[in-house]
Structure formats: structure tokens, C-alpha cells
Amino acid sequence: MKATTVNIHADLIARCRDDDRAAQFEIYNLYNKAMFNTALRITGDMDDAEDVLQEAFVSAFQKLDSYREDASFGAWLKRIVINKALNHVQKVKKDLMLVEDIKEEASEYEPEKTEPNYSVDQIKNAIKLLPSGFRTVLSLYLFEGYDHKEISEILGVTESTSKSQYKRAKDKLKMIVTQEVNYG
Template identity: 85%
Template sequence: MEANTVNIHADLIARCREDDRNAQFEIYKLYNKAMYNTALRITGDENNAEDVLQDAFVSAFQNLASYREDASFGAWLKRIVINKALNQVQKAKKDLMLAEDMKAKASEFEPEQSEPNYTVEQVKKAMNELPSGFRTVLSLYLFEGYDHKEISEILGITESTSKSQYKRAKDKLKMIVTQEVNYG
């Protein structure tokens, strides 16, 4: 026997499907506190929970056509919030690992004649100053762990171009970081 889900907000949802902003705001008011608490429990951070909440509501309203009403709207929305929160946590972990990686890899950019310690912020700033091609190859190789063959396939360049871009990027990054330390 199939259980039917009765959606107590069917009229509001129907209006939301027609892009009625007042109905969207009503739905938001009905669900925002519960969804925020869900996001906060998963992310553990108020700012991240607010970002997740915002993203989840935007996504829900944009994808309302895919809501089949086989579950309550609240349950459907909660799945979106949970997925967005888990993605946020994964992103935060990846950013933390990237920062740790950058700090560990910063030693590659130290001039041989001296032993300065570069901060993650200095390396990040220097990375942002690289031309986009250099930055892309360097990031894919050093931080994402791709080899030059994979990079060549991803970017549609030759393997030798990937290698030369990497070397040039590394040299340019050393130069930028060294200048920052010496003149910054």
C-alpha cells in the first residue's frame, strides 16, 4: 500500500512554482529556522550555516519543478540543506588541506642561499599574481596532484607545454615571493 504525503503548504508551493516572491518569502519564513539549525549542526559555523541556508533556498526555488511531492516539502528542503552543508564541510576540509599543502610546498620556493619562511598568505598572494595559464598548471600539478599527462588532457595542451608552463610558473612564483619577502 502506497502512503500519500499530504503537503500542508501545497498552495504556497504552487505559487512558488509561478515565481511568486511573496510565496517564496512565506516558505522561507516557515522553514528558515529549522533549516538553519540543520546546517549549523553539520557545518559547526554560523557564517557557513547562513551561506548554506541561502544556497539551499535559492537551489530549492530554482529546482522546484523537480519536487515531486512524494515527500513533504520540509523533508525535500532538508535533503537540499544537508547536501549543501556536507559540500560546505568538504570544501572547508579541502581548503584546509590546500593551505597545509601550500605551506609544506612553500619550501620548494625558498632561495638556496637563504632560509626564509614564507607564509601561506604570501604564497597565495604570489599565486594570484601569476598569469592564469601558469597558475592553472601549477595548481593542478602541485595542489591537485595531477601529472603532466593528465594536465595536458584536461587543458588540451601538449605534455611538454604542461612541463614548461610548470617550470616557468615555479620560477615566476619564486621570484614574486622572494620580492615580497625582500621588499614587502
């Protein structure tokens, strides 16, 4: 039996398809914060996330006829935001680090025996400091729920590269947070 998706905003989407600007603005207001956070987690930069968000909404409204309603509108829009953010990161190439180019920075880090408690703000700030390659894989895996096979397909890398980037991102994140606690 096939599951069906009920779209709670079907009337707004229908109006958006008719180029109703008020309906588009309403959809924007409903989804912009969540989509901005998704873009920010991937790009790591507020200005870049805002650019990605605007591009994603423009693209979504232009391609609204391709929305088949087999998934929620939010899921469909989120996929557009993720794709735009990934394209932006790849386009800008902000110190994108692939496994082949990584120095063994994580090996200098000696993990503590007991896990300390860190604040949400400490973790958010540390994620912003990660190199974009690390941040992208970490965000896609932890926050967006992709598995390593899907990440490898999205980024055009091997599955083992995705796993390695994720492990190194976690190690680097721990190192950044630990240094902040010890020296901050």
C-alpha cells in the same frame, strides 16, 4: 498499499513555482529556523550555516519543478540543506579528520562510573568544538536520523569508518564536556 504525503503548503508551493516572491518569502519564513539549525549542526559555524541556508533556498526555488511531492516539502528541503552543508564542509576541508589520520586522543580519556548531568548549552558548545569530521557524522546520525550505511554513502567512506567516527565523536564530546565541568 502506498502511503501518500499530504503537503500542507501545496498552495504556497504552486505559487513559488510561478515565481511568486511573496510565496517564496513565506516558505522561507516557515522553514528557515529549522533548516538553519540543520546546517549549523553540520557546519559548526554560524556564518557558514547562513551561507548554506541561502544557497539551499536559492537552489530549492530554482529546482522546485523537481519536487515530486512524494515526501513533505520540509523533508525535501532538508535533504537539500544537508547536501549543501556536506558540500560546504568538504569544500572548505576545515580540519576534516578521517579515521586514518586520527591520533588516539580518546584513549587518554577515562570515562566516569556515573554519568553526570550536563546542560543543553554545555553539549551544544562541546559539539561546536568537535573536529568537523566528528561533528558531521555525529550530526547526521544523532540529529538527522541517518544510519551508518547511509552516512558512508553520503560521505564516501566505509560503514566501519562512519561507526568509528561516531564512537570517537561521542568519546571526544564526553572529554570536552568533562574538561569544561572540571576546569570551567
